[in-house]
Amino acid sequence: MGDTKKTYYITTPIYYPSAKLHIGHTYCTSVADTIARFKRLAGYDVRFLTGSDEHGQKIQRAAEAQGITPLEYTTNIVNGFKALWEKMHISNDDFIRTTDERHETVVQALFTKAYEKGDIYKAEYEGWYCTPDETFWTEQKLGPNHTCPDCGRPVERVKEESYFFKLGKYTDQWLKFIEENPDFIQPESRRNEMIQFVKQGLEDLAVSRTSFDWGIKVPFDPKHVVYVWFDALVNYISALSPFDGDGELYKKYWPADLHLVGKEIVRFHTIIWPMMLMSLELPLPKKVFGHGWMIVDGTKMSKSLGNVIDPIPLIDTYGADSLRYYLLSEITLGNDGNFTLPNFVTKINADLSNDLGNLLNRTIAMIEKYHGGVITKCDDMDDLDRDVSILAVQTAKDFEAAMENMELNKAIKTVWSFIGRMNKYIDETMPWVLAKSEDAHDKVRLQSAMYHLAEALRIIAILVSPVIPVGAPKIWEQLGLTGFEVATLEDAKTWGLLATGTKVVKGEPIYPRFEVPEMVDV
Numbered sequence: 001m002g003d004t005k006k007t008y009y010i011t012t013p014i015y016y017p018s019a020k021l022h023i024g025h026t027y028c029t030s031v032a033d034t035i036a037r038f039k040r041l042a043g044y045d046v047r048f049l050t051g052s053d054e055h056g057q058k059i060q061r062a063a064e065a066q067g068i069t070p071l072e073y074t075t076n077i078v079n080g081f082k083a084l085w086e087k088m089h090i091s092n093d094d095f096i097r098t099t100d101e102r103h104e105t106v107v108q109a110l111f112t113k114a115y116e117k118g119d120i121y122k123a124e125y126e127g128w129y130c131t132p133d134e135t136f137w138t139e140q141k142l143g144p145n146h147t148c149p150d151c152g153r154p155v156e157r158v159k160e161e162s163y164f165f166k167l168g169k170y171t172d173q174w175l176k177f178i179e180e181n182p183d184f185i186q187p188e189s190r191r192n193e194m195i196q197f198v199k200q201g202l203e204d205l206a207v208s209r210t211s212f213d214w215g216i217k218v219p220f221d222p223k224h225v226v227y228v229w230f231d232a233l234v235n236y237i238s239a240l241s242p243f244d245g246d247g248e249l250y251k252k253y254w255p256a257d258l259h260l261v262g263k264e265i266v267r268f269h270t271i272i273w274p275m276m277l278m279s280l281e282l283p284l285p286k287k288v289f290g291h292g293w294m295i296v297d298g299t300k301m302s303k304s305l306g307n308v309i310d311p312i313p314l315i316d317t318y319g320a321d322s323l324r325y326y327l328l329s330e331i332t333l334g335n336d337g338n339f340t341l342p343n344f345v346t347k348i349n350a351d352l353s354n355d356l357g358n359l360l361n362r363t364i365a366m367i368e369k370y371h372g373g374v375i376t377k378c379d380d381m382d383d384l385d386r387d388v389s390i391l392a393v394q395t396a397k398d399f400e401a402a403m404e405n406m407e408l409n410k411a412i413k414t415v416w417s418f419i420g421r422m423n424k425y426i427d428e429t430m431p432w433v434l435a436k437s438e439d440a441h442d443k444v445r446l447q448s449a450m451y452h453l454a455e456a457l458r459i460i461a462i463l464v465s466p467v468i469p470v471g472a473p474k475i476w477e478q479l480g481l482t483g484f485e486v487a488t489l490e491d492a493k494t495w496g497l498l499a500t501g502t503k504v505v506k507g508e509p510i511y512p513r514f515e516v517p518e519m520v521d522v
């Protein structure tokens with residue numbers, strides 16, 4: 001019998017190894033990881049891809065400046081990418097490098113296919129090139145003083161023989177597709193921008209370069225290398241090895257369910273990539289979501305601007321969960337966000353250490369003190385118990401709905417408001433008073449309160465696991481449970497799965513408190 005689970009294929013951009021990654025990239029990859037983990041929890045067969053975009057003029061120049069080969073240069077930096085993702089507990093299933101042979105063969109095959117179809121032709125390119133963005137611009141589109149209209153940096157004059165891709169040819173097919181698939185480009189504002197861009201008229205796109213050689217050779221004309229964006233976009237398919245054997249991975253996972261990208265590259269993913277796929281007669285991805293930027297002093301944090309915050313020391317000091325939690329809960333997906341150290345530490349102290357950490361510590365300590373660490377199921381609910389048990393299941397459902405809707409911070413807020421409710425439940429039930437009573441009714445109330453707290457924490461552990469994958473299993477373990485890897489979203493939507501006799505295991509506080517630093521640069 002084959003695997004009948006629904007599939008979910010999610011990707012991040014493949015980042016340029018032109019410098020170390022900063023918290024902007026960390027943000028994007030953490031969002032994708034949280035969605036991937038959520039989908040696994042919801043029962044999907046998930047494929048989560050990230051990688052590195054290693055060709056192009058910018059990389060070649062950076063390598064030359066260091067006197068090493070481009071591949072040596074990118075390999076060093078890519079090893080750093082992989083180490084960062086491991087430190088952040090990123091659960092990618094694959095990492096594609098555009099220097100992988102498996103990628104190069106697919107790019108060459110697809111370039112040739114578009115050429116043979118007549119959608120790629122040779123001519124002379126004369127215009128402007130933004131090397132940091134690896135983007136062509138016509139004179140009319142330039143910013144003041146020959147600058148890139150996207151990033152504002154100076155462009156370079158380029159005049160060389162080039163292959164061109166007939167983008168314009170697919171305008172009508174694209175407009176029809178966008179109309180029939182209103183959710184393809186998210187958020188909505190990006191969709192309108194893209195429609196305007198296409199309606200202004202598209203010029204054919206130069207898809208090869210001859211003035212440098214760090215790239216994938218055009219197979220039928222090897223003095224040309226494939227334009228780095230044509231090369232890079234293909235990664236989403238090449239990573240599925242479409243030409244290996246019977247292309248099993250490709251058949252299983254393509255088309256992608258979600259390309260998560262920054263807003264500055266939505267144009268490449270929603271216009272150029274779909275038009276390439278139309279030419280190649282391949283299915284289009286289901287959704288492209290353009291997230292916002294991490295901002296420093298009002299400008300985009302950027303490798304080439306040098307105004308970056310390095311995630312590594314933050315993870316080393318505060319832990320991966322803290323950084324993930326802050327980025328995911330503070331920023332509304334699609335909007336820009338800020339990072340300051342005092343805000344970050346204040347937030348993780350309040351939400352992780354106080355709200356969640358204390359709920360766990362208090363609960364485990366009371367079950368130990370009052371019941372020798374043993375949880376006993378109690379069906380005798382009073383109104384307060386019934387309220388929180390209903391709220392627990394509702395929280396799981398609301399969490400699911402918000403996640404499905406890409407409202408990650410709303411999903412998190414839902415869980416934290418339930419955590420707040422359970423902390424209040426402790427104050428309302430006053431277990432320390434019940435524990436002193438000899439009254440049989442009070443003994444039942446105490447048993448019920450302990451059960452409701454433990455059961456709420458079981459549900460919370462599952463719900464927070466896509467966001468804080470380091471702490472979530474520790475909650476589970478302290479509750480005395482095993483098999484966290486196979487817990488499902490269904491388990492979080494079901495009240496009462498904790499069995500009588502489960503014995504809690506007191507552990508270290510899962511999130512320590514940190515001193516809030518002064519407002520200084522990190």
Ligand code: ME8
Pocket residue numbers: 012013014015016017023024025027028053232233235260261262263264265292293294295300301302
């Ligand atoms: O564009 N805030 O790579 P890149 C939030 N290789 N996210 C940010 C960010 C910021 N300040 N800065 C970067 C490329 N990012 C191409 C992609 S895909 C086929 C090729 C994130 O290294 C964001 O997701 O410049 C952005 O789209 C991506 O990094 C760009 O990374």
